[in-house]
Amino acid sequence: MMKPAGAGAGPGPGPGTGAVEVRVERPQRPPVHHPNTARLRARPYYRRWTPWLVPAASIACVAVFLVTMFVNDCPNRSAGNCTAGFLGRFAFQPLKENPLLGPSSTTLLKMGALDVSKVVQGRQGWRLITCIWLHAGVVHLLINVLCLLFIGIRLEQEFGFVRIGLVYLISGFGGSLMSALFIRASISVGASGALFGLIGSMLSELITNWSLYANKVAALLTLVLVIVVNLALGILPRVDNFAHIGGLISGFLLGFVVFIRPQFAWINQRRVAPGPHAAPAERKHKTYQYILWIVAAILLIVGFTVAIVLLFRGYNANDHCSWCHYLSCVPTKKWKCNSSPTTCTAMLQGNTLNFTCEGKGIHRSYIVAEATQDKIDQLCNQLCS
Incomplete structure (x- = not known):
């Protein structure tokens, strides 16, 4: 601000010679609001869950196996020759009968193994669920439990026990349905279908939340490699690859439904205080996420409905697919694929x-x-x- 001479009675030698006082004030610029800056610096937050369901499911599988071995009682029900006889009642069936170190097929059937004839003619549909918790032997149990802990804990930390539990059970049910439609002459047990469902859900979770990942291609190739290797091992005898395939498809579709994440921009805009220069509201999900959600939900409902109806009508999928049995076992000079029981x-x-x-x-x-x-x-x- 500038004050002219003589404008006031300020101190000085005399009139006309008063000092000129000059004050310069720099105008303060109004604060510029950069909404994008705040959003870029804000770290998106996703809740981290404490995993307990996956460890509990693993303990349940071990407990059910111990009960199965107790019921099996090899020393009293078999004519000797039990493997690891020092275990007493928990001794395994002879290796020529069960090379996986486990109970007899009769015991597994009594405990709730999947048998198509009992499901269809006996109307024992509960076997489609109970077979998920049974295992053919120690080797089978250890492989499945270790895979469940390795895969399931990470997913439960990310998405919580409710969604993981749904994927696990529904995928296991889907694997049982696929197995029942194709494998008619032997029983089936194991959590492999549910485990493949978790792997399939990881793949669809990567796809539906594609924009949120940094190393997209590397993560995608890793998952695809894991799936291909495990399905390739499924062509060995005594392995129910149809349960793997059914669980994988079910989990893949479920991942689009239950593992959908909101976008970073939508989360961060909720952490920025509203102002006159606020950015336009962001949508919670992208359009392609909604499309995948709808398509996957429809396919799940239709697929499960059709499979259940065909199963209880006695439909044998092998009658209309002469080569499909190779998806579960490929015969070689070292093994045969005829696993029909005596x-x-x-x-x-x-x-x-x-x-x-x-x-x-x-x-x-x-x-x-x-x-x-x-x-x-x-x-x-x-x-x-």
């Missing part, structure tokens, strides 16, 4: 036992004099193993 029936007439075994092209009758329960059990285990 079923035995006994008819007691007086002290004579007429024993007939059918399966794998076998049809034989045996006459046993003075048949006792011990002899019946011993012969049954020898012939049906």
Whole structure:
């Protein structure tokens, strides 16, 4: 501000010679609001969950296996030759019968293994769920539990126990449905379908939240490689690759539905104080996320409905796909893929036992004099193993 001379009675030698006082004030610029700057510096926040469901599921699988081995009771139900007999009641079936160190097929069936005939004719649909918690042996159990802990804990930390539990159970159910439609001559057990569902959901989660990842291509290639390797191992005998495929498809579709994340811009705008220069409101999800969500939900509902209807109508998918059985097992010079079980029936007439075994092209009758329960059990285990 400039004050002219003589404008006031300020101190000085005299009139006309008053000092000129000059004050210069620099105008303060109004603060410029940069909404984008605040959003770029704000760190997006996603809740981190404490995992407990996955460890609990792993403990449940181990507990069910111990109960299964207790019920199996190899020393008393088999004619000796149990593997690891020092375990007593928990000893394993002979290796030629079960190389995975586990119970007999009869015990697994009693505990709730998936058997298509019992599901369809016996209307025991609950086996589509109970078979997920059963395992054929120690080797089978360890592989599945380690994979569940390795994959499931990370996902539960990211998405919580509710969504992980849904993916695990629904994927396991989808794997059981696929197995029941294609594998008609043997029982099926294991959590492999549910585990493949978790892997498939990781793949769809990467796709639906594509814009949020930094190393997109590397993550995608890693997941695809893991899936391909595991499906390739599924063509070995005694491995139900149809359960893997069904679980993988179910989990892949579920990932689009339950693992959708909001965009960074939408999260950060909620942390910036509103002002006159606020940026336009951001949408919570991108358009392609909504499209994937709708398509995946429709495919899940239609797919499960059709599969359940076909299963309980006795549909055999192999009748309309002559090559599909190669997806689960490819025969070589070292192994065969005919895994149809041998079923035995006994008819007691007086002290004579007429024993007939059918399966794998076998049809034989045996006459046993003075048949006792011990002899019946011993012969049954020898012939049906």
